Amino acid sequence: MSRATAWIEAAGIPAVGVTCRGFSPPARLVARAEGVPNLRLLEFPPPNIGAMRQDEITAATLERLDELVTLFTQAAPGTVAAAAPASAAGSARDIVFSGNLREVNDYFRGKVWSDGLPIVPPTVAEVEEMLGFTERAPDEVIGLLPPTRLPATVWKVAVNGVMAGCRPEYLPVLLAITEAVADPRFGVENVGSTVGLTPLIMLNGPIIKELEFNAGQGVLRPQAQANITVSRFLRLLMVNIAGYRLGESDMATFGRNYYPVLAEAEDESPWAPMSVDRGFAASTNLITVQSADTTGHSFLTEGPAESHLRVIAREMVRELGGNLLVAMEHFGGHISPVLGLTPLISGIFAKAGYSKLDVKRWLFDHALVPARLFDEQLARIEQGYNLQEAVRRGSLDQRFAENDDPERLVPVLHQPEELQIVVCGAPNRNRSFIAGQFGKYGGDVSREVRLPARWKEKLATLRR
Amino acid sequence: MSRYEVVSPAGDARDARGAAKKTASAAPLAGMNGKRLGLCWTAFTNGDIVLRAFRDHLAGRYPDLEFVELMPGRGLRWGDHPDPSIAELVREERLDAALITAGC
Numbered sequence: 177m178s179r180a181t182a183w184i185e186a187a188g189i190p191a192v193g194v195t196c197r198g199f200s201p202p203a204r205l206v207a208r209a210e211g212v213p214n215l216r217l218l219e220f221p222p223p224n225i226g227a228m229r230q231d232e233i234t235a236a237t238l239e240r241l242d243e244l245v246t247l248f249t250q251a252a253p254g255t256v257a258a259a260a261p262a263s264a265a266g267s268a269r270d271i272v273f274s275g276n277l278r279e280v281n282d283y284f285r286g287k288v289w290s291d292g293l294p295i296v297p298p299t300v301a302e303v304e305e306m307l308g309f310t311e312r313a314p315d316e317v318i319g320l321l322p323p324t325r326l327p328a329t330v331w332k333v334a335v336n337g338v339m340a341g342c343r344p345e346y347l348p349v350l351l352a353i354t355e356a357v358a359d360p361r362f363g364v365e366n367v368g369s370t371v372g373l374t375p376l377i378m379l380n381g382p383i384i385k386e387l388e389f390n391a392g393q394g395v396l397r398p399q400a401q402a403n404i405t406v407s408r409f410l411r412l413l414m415v416n417i418a419g420y421r422l423g424e425s426d427m428a429t430f431g432r433n434y435y436p437v438l439a440e441a442e443d444e445s446p447w448a449p450m451s452v453d454r455g456f457a458a459s460t461n462l463i464t465v466q467s468a469d470t471t472g473h474s475f476l477t478e479g480p481a482e483s484h485l486r487v488i489a490r491e492m493v494r495e496l497g498g499n500l501l502v503a504m505e506h507f508g509g510h511i512s513p514v515l516g517l518t519p520l521i522s523g524i525f526a527k528a529g530y531s532k533l534d535v536k537r538w539l540f541d542h543a544l545v546p547a548r549l550f551d552e553q554l555a556r557i558e559q560g561y562n563l564q565e566a567v568r569r570g571s572l573d574q575r576f577a578e579n580d581d582p583e584r585l586v587p588v589l590h591q592p593e594e595l596q597i598v599v600c601g602a603p604n605r606n607r608s609f610i611a612g613q614f615g616k617y618g619g620d621v622s623r624e625v626r627l628p629a630r631w632k633e634k635l636a637t638l639r640r
Numbered sequence: 641m642s643r644y645e646v647v648s649p650a651g652d653a654r655d656a657r658g659a660a661k662k663t664a665s666a667a668p669l670a671g672m673n674g675k676r677l678g679l680c681w682t683a684f685t686n687g688d689i690v691l692r693a694f695r696d697h698l699a700g701r702y703p704d705l706e707f708v709e710l711m712p713g714r715g716l717r718w719g720d721h722p723d724p725s726i727a728e729l730v731r732e733e734r735l736d737a738a739l740i741t742a743g744c
Contacts, residue, residue, distance in 0.1 A: 177682050177683075177687075177722075177740050177741060177742035179722055180680060180682050180712060180722035180726050180740045181738075181740045183722070183724050183726055183727045184666075184726060184727055184730050184738050184740070185664065185665055185666045186664040186665075186727070187666075187727040187730060187731065188664070188666050188667075189666050189727075189730050189731075189735060189736070189737060189738060190666040190667070190668055190669055190736075190737045190738075191666070191737065191738040191739070191740060192737075192738075192739050192740070193740045193741075194687075194690055194694075194739070194740065194741040194742075195742070196744055211664050212664060212665055213665070214665055220690070224744035225684075225685070225686045225687065225690055225741075225742075225743045225744045226684060226685035226686050226743045226744030227744065228686060230689055233686065233689050233690055233693050234693050237690060237693040237694050237697055238693075238697050241694070241697045241698070241701070244694065244698075244739070245672060248668065248669050248672065248737050249668050249669050249670070249671060249672065250668050251667075251668055252665045252666070252668075266654075268647065268648070268652065268655065269647060270647065270648070271645040271646065271647065272646060272647060272648045273645075273646050274643060274644065274645045274646070275643060275644065276641045276642065276643055276644070277641075277642065277644065280644050280646055283646075284646075284649075287650070289648075289649050289650060297644035297646045298646050298647050298649060299644055299645055299646055299647070300645070300647060303647060315655065317655065317656060317657070320656060321651070324651060326650075326651025326652065326653060326655075326656070327651060327652070327653070327655040327656040328651065329655050332649065332650075332651060332652075332655070335647055335648070335649045336649050339649055370744070412649065416649040416650045416651060417650075417651040418651075419651065506683075506719075506720075507721075508721075556685060557684070557685060557719065558685075558688065558719055559688075569717060616721070
């Protein structure tokens, strides 16, 4: 709403945005970044628009009619938008604080420059050591990150990487992640939405071993330095560059902590890695970033291949066949849920003759929900909206409206290839997980990790 | 105890070197009568209900006010997430003002 209102205002046409009370600070922050510091904004009373009855809305709009007319017919109010975080001094290298470890941490927490955990003090020496792992200029702007649209420079990436506890050699991965989230298809501007989406970083390529990422047992536990500090870096990037602060710009209803990087156990997989599914060569060092609404229950399967598949299909329905169906229809026309399979289970499928695509097709054909459940979710977006209407409007294909029987079965994916399979976890366990995804709220974006010249030599020097 | 001299991790608009958007804002309307008002719902539950309620109240007070259902962007439908092309649609529809809602 605030973006659309700002885009129209910037075109010289007065526009009023209607928002729920409590959402004015992020709306003004977004508008300011879009070049409109004084947004015409009308606040709706608590609890929120979505939870109000029609008669309550009729009354609330009538009460606010004079205010609406005033907003259209008077100069935009002079409310100053919340200041974007900015360095106090003129150079990125300026020292902003000096103190011992505790004092530095207290200062950073006070500035809301941290995630609550202690940080590694970003001294110029630490940052410069990390910059030794890229040939890119420190002042290169990788992208402007909404909602503040402040620039993510190579220097600031390194600063936040140091703070997160990353080793200097992780920098090429951090730069690739920053490129991915700066891509408009990721939609950084939605990270602060009430759904509280959390990015999931997936990793492929030889760099997994070179940087000692864990792809095996307990891959999503915080223990391996690379997996957890790289993810922490992304959270700090969201706080310090994108400008997400709870209650001001991050409106997550609950939110959740960052997931450790999900690295693929490529050597244990019977199939080509996920990077190949995404159109890259098998040996590409590739990061993929997207939202992960959950990383789901770690569920058991057993028996022959088809027995595993049946249970996985059922779990897909449980994980993806509820409120996430809204994302499937209403959030950009593409979703990218993740199925995590152990080497044991992927091996059972391969031995039974299933390629990775065969598995995806089987699950697409069998992970089905009654159409009435999908209709229920669509009706929550818009009164009377249903699958028949979604097909008529062209947002879903004909398969979703083959007849008007509410008990007919429809898939929980648009197509089999949307399901991403990552082989990972304890090699001999018969458990899997499914991570739901929220469409263009954290859309899936991949970037190749660009390594500096003499990469292996630099790594060897560090470890000598 | 060691002392640390630290740099800022926060984004700084000055690093953008001109990439940031220029500031702008629109002049207010002289009045509501005879104007073309775009109504745009940009997502989530009940945003459309709020718009229709405002439309009905405004129509009662300003009989000459004309209402236009404004899409949130080119090729989009009411209730979709908006796209910058909404600004072009506003010009093409010769709108004098726009009211934008999102539900929750």
